[in-house]
Amino acid sequence: MEKSESKKLILKNGSRIGVVGGGPAGSFFTFFAFELAREKGINIQVDIYEIKNFSKTGQAGCNHCGGIVAESLVHRLSEDGIILPPQIVRRGIESYTLHVEQGSTTINTILHEHPIASIFRGAGPLGSTVINAQGFDGFLLDLCEKKGAVVFREKVIDAEVQPDGVTLITGSAKRKYDLVVGAVGLNPKSLHIFQKLIPPYKPPRTTRTYISEYFLGSENITKHFGNSMHVFLLNLPGIKFGALIPKGVYVTLVLLGEDVNAEAVNRFLNSETVANCFPAGIALKDIPPCQCFPSINIGSARNPYSDRIVLIGDSASSILYKNGIGAAYITGKAAAVAAFRVGISKSDFKKSFRPVCAQLNTDNAVGKLIYSVSSIIQKSMFLKKVMFRIVVTEQKKERGKLEMSSLLWDTFTGSAPYRNILKRALNPILLANLFRKIFTEFFTPEPLSKG
Ligand SMILES: Cc1cc2nc3c(=O)[nH]c(=O)nc-3n(C[C@H](O)[C@H](O)[C@H](O)COP(=O)(O)OP(=O)(O)OC[C@H]3O[C@@H](n4cnc5c(N)ncnc54)[C@H](O)[C@@H]3O)c2cc1C
Incomplete structure (x- = not known):
């Protein structure tokens, strides 16, 4: 690595890269670093520092997540030659089942080339004994090792900037x-x-969520959840969205909201709509879950780059929710x-990396708007009934567009950017249909026939 006459900081033959964190972001960076080094005709050294052992079950091997790999990502990965092997994918999700107080309906959207995958991030929930199971993060990290990365099972505890590089410090090495x-x-x-290395860097804002995994056995999972992700839009304080995601012999519960706490979790689990999804006679409170509040x-963070x-x-x-x-x-x-x-100076990252973050941030602003509208619908029994009726009617059609269904699909599964969802939501035909349904429901309400 050297400074050229124009003082440009660039990666060259023999450059050394230290990646702190071997979760998906660290692994994806490393994967593409080796691809791009090959394209540039240079040899590089990449060291990844990762404290977790992804072959362990429970918290020790897990980077807390619902475990849905969106269809758009499965597609992009396969284009890059990263094919998720069968031992990673616990279910291919083909539909979602929408649960509201008024009823439940299964939504099969347009058939997609790459189904959504449900995965575990580590080897599975605490106590899991599935043989040959591999987690998503471990699979990606292995891929990086095969490309030539060295993985240090060490925690980075400090770092120092020098004029000609950055030193990472662990308990045993610098x-x-x-x-x-x-x-x-x-x-x-x-x-x-x-933050210490880059004073203008401001870490992202966060809120607390809830995840738990319940062992129900293969037969129960297939019978009660199938290949469907179950989404709950219930009017429960503190909860924006709940989902039950089937994975092999387990089902994963994810709750998103404003700093989700134990009371909110209990309210959700005790709701009749949720209890009805589980096999009769199975009391959730009796199954010890592997659970966390991540x-x-x-x-988004501010100024996530500097020289080197x-x-x-x-x-x-990230992408909101x-x-x-x-x-x-x-x-x-x-x-x-x-x-x-481009290069590894602050101005290079500003020119080439920042616009990508800015695009995600703009999309998240649109996402916030979509969630504000969705929370109005969530709190209104009337509007929820209208939405539910539209979806049920769409699902009964053999042909025709599934506008509302596909909007909800993309919102819940992450298969499309929020801008794209908003653009489709503002479609005059969809809006006209929505207002007509609101008008009809208001003046001539009919009982719902459930889907
Ligand atoms: C409730 C919930 C549900 C979610 N559901 C989904 C979902 O269904 N689908 C989806 O796509 N996303 C989901 N996400 C988001 C997803 O989990 C994260 O966006 C994703 O994990 C981010 O990847 P990352 O590599 O940036 O960070 P992480 O996955 O957190 O990885 C960071 C890694 O860095 C390591 N590390 C940290 N500090 C050090 C250190 N000092 N030294 C060495 N190693 C270190 C950690 O051990 C960890 O392995 C969900 C998140 C939550 C909270």
Whole structure:
């Protein structure tokens, strides 16, 4: 690594890169770093620091997540030659079942080339004994090792900037790099290390969520959940959205809202609509879940780059409430492209990496608007009934457009950007149909025939 006459910081033959965090963002960066180094005709060394062992069950091996790999990401990965092997995919999700107080309906949208995958991030919930099961994060990290990365099972506890590099410090070693990549997720202590290195860096805003995994056995999962992700739009205080995602012999519950707490979780589990999804005679309170209250990124970081340093994934910009793994892919790849094709100075990242984060941030602003409208619908029994009726009617059609169904599909599964969803929601035909249905429901309300 050297400064050229124009003082440009670039990666060259023999450059050393230190990646802090071997979750999806760190692995996607590394994967593309090796691809781009090959394209540039240079040899590089990439060291990944990861404290978790993804072959372990429970918290020790898990990067807390609902485990939905969006259809758009499955598609992009396959284009890049990353095919998720069968032992990673616990279910191919082909539909979702919408649950509201008024009833439930299964929504099969337009058939897609790549089904959504449900995965575990580690080897499975605590106590899981599935043989040959591999987690998503472990699979990606293995891929990076096969490309030539060295994985250090060490925690980075500090870092120092020098004029000619950045040194990462662990409990047992100090190693100097030409470029350091921060892919530490939302770990507050690790983010603090980067705040110290880059004073203008402001970590993302977060809120608390809830995840639990219940063992129900293969037969129960197939019978009661099938290949469907179950989405709950219930009017329960503190909860925006709940989902039950089938995975092999387990079902994963995800609750998103404003700082979800134990009372909100109990309210959700005790609701009749939720209880009805589980096999009769099975009391959820009697199944010990593998559970946690992880943070989620709800507001992007500011200034996630400087000379020789760039932050990616959750530590930089994500996608509001969905497809965080997709955002890790987008930002990890964008940082690699910036570093190899443009340079590794602050101005290079500003020119080439920042616009990608800005695009995610703008899309999230649209997402916030969509969630505001959705929370009005969620709280109104009348509007929810209208929406539910439209969806049920669409699903009965053998032909024709499934406008409302596909809007909901993309909102819940992360298969399309929020801008695209908003644009389709403002379609005059959809709006005219919606107002007609609101008018009819208001003046001549009919009982619902459930889907
Ligand atoms: C409730 C909930 C549900 C979600 N559901 C989904 C979903 O269904 N689909 C989806 O796409 N996204 C989902 N997400 C978001 C997704 O989990 C994240 O966006 C994604 O994990 C971000 O990847 P990352 O690599 O940036 O960070 P992480 O996955 O958090 O990885 C960071 C890694 O860095 C390591 N690390 C941290 N500090 C250090 C250090 N100092 N030294 C060494 N290693 C370190 C950690 O051990 C970790 O492995 C969900 C999130 C939540 C909270």
